[in-house]
Amino acid sequence: MVPPKLVIAPNKNGNSPGDLIRPEASLDDLWKAAQECRGCDIWQRATQAVLGEGSTAAEVMMVGEQPGDREDLEGHPFVGPAGKLLDRALQEAGIERTKVYITNVVKHFNSIQRGKIRIHKKPNAREITACRPWLDAEIARVHPKVIVCLGATAAQALISRSFRVTTQRGELMPSSLAPLIGATVHPSSILRSPDEETRHREMREFVEDLKKFALQLPRSALVPES
Ligand code: URA
Numbered sequence: 001m002v003p004p005k006l007v008i009a010p011n012k013n014g015n016s017p018g019d020l021i022r023p024e025a026s027l028d029d030l031w032k033a034a035q036e037c038r039g040c041d042i043w044q045r046a047t048q049a050v051l052g053e054g055s056t057a058a059e060v061m062m063v064g065e066q067p068g069d070r071e072d073l074e075g076h077p078f079v080g081p082a083g084k085l086l087d088r089a090l091q092e093a094g095i096e097r098t099k100v101y102i103t104n105v106v107k108h109f110n111s112i113q114r115g116k117i118r119i120h121k122k123p124n125a126r127e128i129t130a131c132r133p134w135l136d137a138e139i140a141r142v143h144p145k146v147i148v149c150l151g152a153t154a155a156q157a158l159i160s161r162s163f164r165v166t167t168q169r170g171e172l173m174p175s176s177l178a179p180l181i182g183a184t185v186h187p188s189s190i191l192r193s194p195d196e197e198t199r200h201r202e203m204r205e206f207v208e209d210l211k212k213f214a215l216q217l218p219r220s221a222l223v224p225e226s
Pocket residue numbers: 064065066067068071076077078079080082083104188
């Protein structure tokens with residue numbers, strides 16, 4: 001598998017991803033370097049850059065949209081309510097969470113302030129493109145066998161702009177980024193379900209998608225059967 005080409009686009013201040021990503025950088029180095037990133041304006045409203053976490057030996061990489069409020073404050077991806085739901089779904093699907101590399105398309109929390117509360121704001125196409133070299137650098141270091149996009153933002157950035165999660169979820173296809181790539185819903189969408197019954201159904205469908213992805217994973221990435 002040819003590693004994805006890094007987009008090296010220096011800016012005049014010397015602090016775009018293209019300036020900051022060194023070819024020899026480890027994942028830890030990337031984390032440190034990303035704290036200096038000024039490739040777009042989102043950093044101004046965020047506490048810190050939050051890159052992915054997991055082993056470089058991970059067979060599966062899950063990619064969400066951007067860190068949320070909790071992730072921004074704590075400095076770890078998927079540790080808030082959506083992350084807790086994802087943990088439960090992975091467990092139910094038999095995928096070992098510790099064997100997953102988990103990250104986001106955008107590395108800073110994009111928000112608008114409403115009084116004392118920060119409200120999540122979807123990143124726009126320019127911000128997603130500006131941030132992309134960080135994700136490409138993570139993919140080039142982890143070499144996952146399977147990439148799972150969580151939600152439309154990740155799927156449209158990594159699979160195709162015309163990708164529709166509602167109709168194409170749960171399918172894996174070959175990609176230049178990894179041998180297989182697919183998408184399912186974002187766990188936050190389940191948290192936003194209008195009622196209990198819908199939430200249960202959406203959770204069941206989410207777990208079903210993850211089980212389909214699990215079929216393509218080696219045993220070492222699965223929860224051992226008891
Ligand atoms: N939602 C995401 O897409 N990523 C996180 O890390 C947390 C919530």
